Amino acid sequence: MARPIWTGVLTFGLVTLPVGLYTATEDHTVHFHQLQRGTSDRIRNKQVNERTGKEVDTGKIVKGYELDEGEYVVVEPEELEEVAPGRSKVIDLAGFVDLHRVEPVYFARTYYVGPRGKEYGKVYELMRAALDRSDKAGIATLTMRGKEYLTALRAQPGVLVLHTLHWADEVRDPADVVPELPERVKADSRELRTAEQLIDALTIDWDPRDYHDAYEERVKRLVEAKLKGEDVVGEPEPPEATNVVDLMEVLSRSVEQSRSRGGEDGDGKRAADRTEAAPRRKEAGRKEAPRRKEAPGRKKPPRRRRTEDLASLTKAELYERATAADVPGRSKMTRDQLIDALSRSGAAA
Structure with a gap:
């Protein structure tokens, strides 16, 4: 513990x-030691006086706040502890x-x-x-x-x-660190609507277990391959940037592609092959079927609760119901706003 x-x-x-x-x-990063090429000799970092080149003991080191080049205010460790x-x-x-x-x-x-x-x-x-x-x-x-x-x-x-x-x-x-931020201009309404449709089509349930550190896995495979004397295949180059002139066409094709997949997952398998419809609420004396993850682009059937009052639900539960009811703008709503929107949509029935 x-x-x-x-x-x-x-x-x-x-x-x-x-x-x-x-x-x-916790950190799962693969860590390496520094070695001199051609040997197994470790490289160590030392605290060295840059003028004399000699190593300095930790006990003889103080902190200095630089006022000007070569001019410092010296602060002792005990003085820092006092403040x-x-x-x-x-x-x-x-x-x-x-x-x-x-x-x-x-x-x-x-x-x-x-x-x-x-x-x-x-x-x-x-x-x-x-x-x-x-x-x-x-x-x-x-x-x-x-x-x-x-x-x-x-x-x-x-x-x-x-x-x-x-x-x-x-x-x-x-604005101080990103050099080419675009000015806020009114977006083309057709492009904006199509971009929103693409977001809706690609909306998925958040489950962090669906994601993993692929780079760390490739680093481990690299180490294993070199240990076995095998060659390592590099990753493909990133795709080219979208031509602004063809933006509307690219957005439209993206929406069509997402919808035509009908919920295919990353392995090319249709979600319908491995998931069931959203479970119905349990009847008296029966257990509820386990929840299954819905595929991207599919709307969930509403989850019905017989006598439950919206005000008794947590925000996470309210958001689930808002997703099922396809309430627009739900991701930015407060708990009270979700209750109001669900009441007006009839999802409380």
């Missing part, structure tokens, strides 16, 4: 919940924001948040369910390992997660 990397309390109004943070992700925020024990939720208002560029790392004791399970689940239903994130600051972080607390199925966020002055303005 993993150990928490940070422990403290999460405060929510007058509610205090003892929690621990756990690393949510460090220390090890805070509190995540104080200062307020809540709509999740869609936090742009993805602000998210840095993710941690699972767990209660420190079974006796806190009820309070923990109450907070998780409330955040899930509100579709909001709690904003707080956190001090960890001598550094202060801006954080966002949000709900996932069964667990609370804490995202560390970049500070506002750490996020670049895209």
Whole structure:
């Protein structure tokens, strides 16, 4: 069982919940050592005085803030420790924001948040369910390992997660770094509608298990092939850029191609060969058939609930129903907007 990397309390109004943070992700990257060509000799990085060329012990190294070329303000490690925020024990939720208002560029790392004791399970689940239903994130600051972080607390199925966020002055303005951003101009209505049709035709269910790191797999195959003395076939070149003059024609053909496939998956197999229709709701005393993943481009039949009230559903459940009902603009809707749209569409019946 993993150990928490940070422990403290999460405060929510007058509610205090003892929690621990756990690393949510792990690195599976293939790592290499540096060797001198023709030998098995490792290459090591050393801390060297650039003027004398001699190696310097870590204990004799200080930090310097450069004012001008060759001119520094020297700062001792102890002086940095004195101004460090220390090890805070509190995540104080200062307020809540709509999740869609936090742009993805602000998210840095993710941690699972767990209660420190079974006796806190009820309070923990109450907070998780409330955040899930509100579709909001709690904003707080956190001090960890001598550094202060801006954080966002949000709900996932069964667990609370804490995202560390970049500070506002750490996020670049895209206009300053992307040299050829087009100006906002009114798009051709036919092209825009066709592009939207293509997006609809290629809309799929999100399941991260459907994706994997193909490059890492190719790196491993490369190592295995070289070990066996085999040749390695390189990847094909990327396709040429679309000619803007033929944009409408390319979009139209893309839509036709997506629709004509009728839900073929990446292996060329029709989804109908390996999936069933969306399961019907269970009758009294019968189990519901397991959910199957729908193929791209197919609409799901609506899932009916006999007496369930829309207000009792989570946003994820509401979004599922909105997808089944083909509610336009659902991906940008808040939970309340989804309820309103579903009510008007008659999907609550």
